[in-house]
Amino acid sequence: MQVIKNIKFHSVALFLFWVLLIGLLVPITVGMIITLDLERTKLKNELSVFHHETLKTLVESTEDAMLSFSPDGVSNTVRFLLRDERIVSIEVFSDIFDLYLMKVSKEIPEHEIDSSTLRQIVSKDRENLGFVQITVDNGWIVPKLKQEHNIIIILFAAMFFCALLLVIPSIHFKILRPLQRLKKQAEVLSSGDLSIVCEWQGRDELTILGQTLEAMRSKLNENFNAMKEMAVTDDLTGLPNRREFYTELKILLNLSSRYNHQLSIAIFDIDYFKNVNDTYGHGIGDEVLKELSQLVAHKARKTDLLARIGGEEFAIVLPETSVSVAGRLLNELRTVVSGWSFPHGEKLTVSIGVTGYSGVESIEQLMETADKALYEAKEQGRDRVVIH
Known part of the structure; x- marks a missing residue:
């Protein structure tokens, strides 16, 4: 768990961000560069095709004009071609008359133009009539x-x-939020708080991991609760054991002292219980202890705290109860016990020592006082309640 706790999930987010950024930017940039290069090639090819097609058109339209030396015959064609922004200049030269029929160019300084020139000889019946030349603007x-x-x-x-x-x-x-939940889940588990449930829905890998952690938490929580229950519960009777009794008693005393409420404590045990074990065996003795604990628990109030604190000895705390009322209630309980038939077929009695809490005594003082009262009940003949 410590390893999981030390993982910095924000670094995963940062890593994914850079992967995403690079993964998108690199292909897009490369694609843009390739697309621009293809477009440049396409435009160059388009200009080259235009250049050759224009030259071919000019050759076809000037052949007769060269034979007859008729500049007007090519004037309209040249004028039409020059309307195209790609053409910089056109030259038509007649070898027969050794003169230019047409030589025109746009008013653009030559050094500012990245141009290319194509020239083609015009011939008829294997006789050179002249040439035509077209210059186009590569820019x-x-x-x-x-x-x-x-x-x-x-x-x-x-x-x-x-x-x-x-x-x-x-x-x-799908990634960052589940990772954040896994981080919190791991922190909760590592802190030892097993009561917090983390629900996961889905079938992806992170969800399965979260469900696995949740299953681990649930199992650990069950085991922990079982161990906790075993640690504070008497195995035989199911009542709180001595340790749990003192823990709960401390809380009740603090509440009683803070709000100035009455509280009584009693210790009781079974009279002559050793005779039961010696006569009927410890198995029957255990059954008697279980029967007594169930009987007292049934007759006690829901707010009372009943515990087995050792052997055949029990303790009961009565919150919001004065010592006189506690004495009356415990006498009623003693009467019920003395009239009950236990597993070995005989009746038993209990002796009870009671004391009240004034708000200043410690737990040890209260228990010692109640124990002295129980001892007096034994000395006075058993099967009775003695109040101190």
């Missing part, structure tokens, strides 16, 4: 990438926080 993909970057970050951030919203409550309710 066109930058704002597109930024836009995609922002969208991807928002998407992955949403995925991350949604995962946290789903996973964190699950970890809390």
Whole structure:
């Protein structure tokens, strides 16, 4: 139990937090990087395809113009192509006339542009007519990438926080809270308090562990209560033994003294009990003691404390009772006992010594006074109550 008590469960929570954070962040970050790289490749491929397709279109539309040296024939096509933001410049050169039919570029300083150029020879019937050249802005993909970057970050951030919203409550309710309950359960067990019940419901491993601890606690509590009962109970009669009697008497005396209430104590035993053992044996003697304890317990009030304090000697405490009332009640009890038939078929009597508590006597003084009264009852002929 000491090992369980020393475990710091907050370190488990911290560990799970870092595992969760790393477990979510690393895949999401890697996924975001891969997605951005794929998007960059896609945009580059898209720009390359556009570049080649545009060049092909321009070649097809300028072939006749090169033969006839007709700049107007390519003007509309070039003007239309330049509307696309990706194109930086277009050149159409005629080898036949050794002149440019068209050479246009956007008003952007060349050094500010990350551009790439494609040139293709225009020929007809194996005769070179000239060439066309198109330059595109590679930097066109930058704002597109930024836009995609922002969208991807928002998407992955949403995925991350949604995962946290789903996973964190699950970890809390399925791991951290059961661990906290296990910690408290272990602390209770290690403190020795076996009366606190901890209920568990479920079939997961932590619940099974908690149920196992609860079963251990229940069994230990049963054993402890049984041992406690054995420690304070007389085995033969089932009455409180001498130790328990003194413990309970101390509490009753404190209450009587604090609230100034009356209290009486009596000690009684069976007259000539030795003759019963000698004549009928100890087995019958034990049966007589059990019969007497049951008889007195039945006749005593619920508030009275009855105990066997040794051999055939018993003690009874009567709270809220003056010594005169106690004497009358005990005389009635003595009469009932003297008229009772015991297991050996004969009648028995008891002698009783009684004293009252004034609020100042110790337990030893009270017991000694009651014992002296019992001795006087014996000296006076037995089967009587003597009050001191």
